[in-house]
Amino acid sequence: MAKKLIMMSVLTLLGIGSAAQSMKKAKAYFKSGNFSQAKNEYLHIIDKQPQNGKALIYLGYILLMQNKLDEAESWLLKASKIKPNFATINNFLAEIYYRRNDFDKAAVYFRAIGREGLALKLARFKNQTPYQVDKQFDEVRIQFIVTNPLPFVKVIINQQYEGNFILDTGAGELILDENFAREAGAEIFGKPEISDFGGGKKATISHGKISSIQLGRFTVKNIPVQLLQLRHIELEGMKIDGVIGTIFLSQFLSTIDYKNGDLVLRNKHTHFPDQLSANALNASLIPFSIAGDHYMLAKGSINDSDTMLFFIDTGLGNTAFTCPASTVKKLKLPLQKNKRSSGQGGGGHYDIYPFHIEKLCLGNICVSNLHGQYGPFPKTLENSFGFKIDGLLSHEFFLNKALTIDFESMKYLISE
The missing domain is CATH 1.25.40.10 (Tetratricopeptide repeat domain)
Known part of the structure; x- marks a missing residue:
């Protein structure tokens, strides 16, 4: 015993x-x-x-x-x-x-x-359908006003308030400039929350709701939004009235078509990326995952490094990549400290140190001779989800390409 x-x-x-x-x-x-x-x-x-x-x-x-x-x-x-x-x-x-x-x-x-x-x-959405669209909706194309330094599209909020919105997968919900939101009659709820932005800067975000957003002839009703001070930011002389982020894009099979200058929104229940890839030139399917409400993550590399984990944030204008100090140190990235400049994000100004990128890859897609910046990457982002994020891949990488985001199969379709 x-x-x-x-x-x-x-x-x-x-x-x-x-x-x-x-x-x-x-x-x-x-x-x-x-x-x-x-x-x-x-x-x-x-x-x-x-x-x-x-x-x-x-x-x-x-x-x-x-x-x-x-x-x-x-x-x-x-x-x-x-x-x-x-x-x-x-x-x-x-x-x-x-x-x-x-x-x-x-x-x-x-x-x-x-x-x-x-x-x-x-x-507040009780007995309402969030992101409600017409039952017959199939597909809509909205032409960019400009593509660089970031894609802008024209929208109408609550049937009459026209604004210029950027496309930015680094954002979550639809974001409205605070003053624009009040002008448009957005409902506002609770106390503001503090959030992290580029360069480690912080700003307050409030929660709100709008009745509708119109993009071209296409209307979406009952939309949750966030409010943030944006109009002080100018890109090539254009003020930002709002941001179309990942959560809004996830309601559709969405394509940010940099090559042709269009935002394409498709019914995700009747359109599939396999159909699109059959007709696309040099198309690649790349898996991704999402942390939090909108942080899309995918594997890639920079300058023939080992495989790294990147946050896919298309909202860093005229730039392909930024990263934390640990990645700069590990890869010995050549910061040009004599060319320091100032950048501006949702939380305010921050210092930028440029560096040259010989090759940047996302999955099996690689692009050479790109611009990198040290400074915009929020310090808190690197380990905030319990794993290490090595860098942030952005706008310049996708120029002359179309980025389709399929949240059903959790894959990007990237084509030329």
Whole structure:
């Protein structure tokens, strides 16, 4: 009997040790941005330890980043039974319901984690369909006013207020300049939140709602928005009235066509990227994931480096890449400190140090002789999601290309 107990104790200790090693391995995969490998490790751990709350949370988080919302919800609800009222779980569940446009449920969870302004905004959509479009909607093309330094399109807010909006996947929801929003009669909710912007600068964002946005002859109704001071920023003499960000684009099969100067919005339930790639020139499909509400992440490299994880943020004008100090140091990027200049983002001015890029790659697409900047990358972004983001890939990389973003298959279609 004693020998049997000793053997059971040894096996238990071996099991604990094995699980600990698996958790360590899974975390290492996750921190390095190898999410598929991390997911497999967490599944293995849960198979052995179904009540491992940390593994359940990480698995749900990875599935959320892969936009597999039903699976993510299932694992996170299991985790919530083990760790009830745990803020991290509530945050991820809020994000799931928000991405589904299930704003009633999302509001409950955002309120639970203290985001009252956002919760009030989402609750205001009760009995309304967010991002409502005509049932017969198929496709619309909106011509750019200009393409450089960033694409601008003309929009009409609430049926009569005309504005010039930039396209920027570094933004989340539709953003309106604060004064423009008030002129247009946007509803405003709660207290402003502090957010990080280029150069590590901070600014306050408020939550709001508009009745409609019109792009050409196409109208979208019932839209959540954010309010931010923007009109003080001028790009080639043009003031910014607003920003069309990733969350708005995710409601469609969206193409930012830099080559032809168009924004193309398609019904994502009737159009598919495989159909587009069949007719596209030199098309490549590149997988991506999403952290938070809009941080699209994909693998790439710079100057023949090892594979890195990049945030795809198209809103850095006339520039292809920026990165944190750790990437500059690791790759020995040649900053031209004698050519320091000033940049401006949503949070204000910051210093810029340019550098030359010999080659920048996103998946299997590579572009040579591009412009890089050290300075715009927000310091807090590098490790804020629990893994390292090595850089930010932007506007100049996509010139003369069309970037289609498919949030169903979680792939970019990039064509020439």
